[in-house]
Amino acid sequence: MPRRYTCEGENVSPPLAVNGVPTRTTSLALLLQDPDAPRGTFTHWMAWDIDPHTTHLTAGEHPTGAAEGRNGFGGTGYGGPCPPRGDHPHRYVLTVYAGDGRPDLAPTATPDDLLRALSGHTLATGTLTGRYGR
Known part of the structure; x- marks a missing residue:
């Protein structure tokens, strides 16, 4: 993962292209x-109720009108990769979900809450994995 998108860089979300979204999709997450x-899986970004016609996000762009949950740093929105110094490079797994519903979640929702809301309503997924170490 390029340094620009990490805690040692600009700490902005990476660009993202979305394609192949099923026609019945009513929202993305x-x-x-x-x-x-x-200490276990760490969340860097969580967003839902993203417009299903979204085809891309530029670097640093937050999905317009979408809800963003808390990240593992205690803030809302994107928090870039920041593995412990000297640790092996970590994997950063970004999954986009196409759903046939709009999750009704509080801003304090956890990743488990999001996944429960998507259960039975996910039409397709796409995953990208990046690595970063310092």
């Missing part, structure tokens, strides 16, 4: 997590 974090 995304989840960016580090499964290699020392």
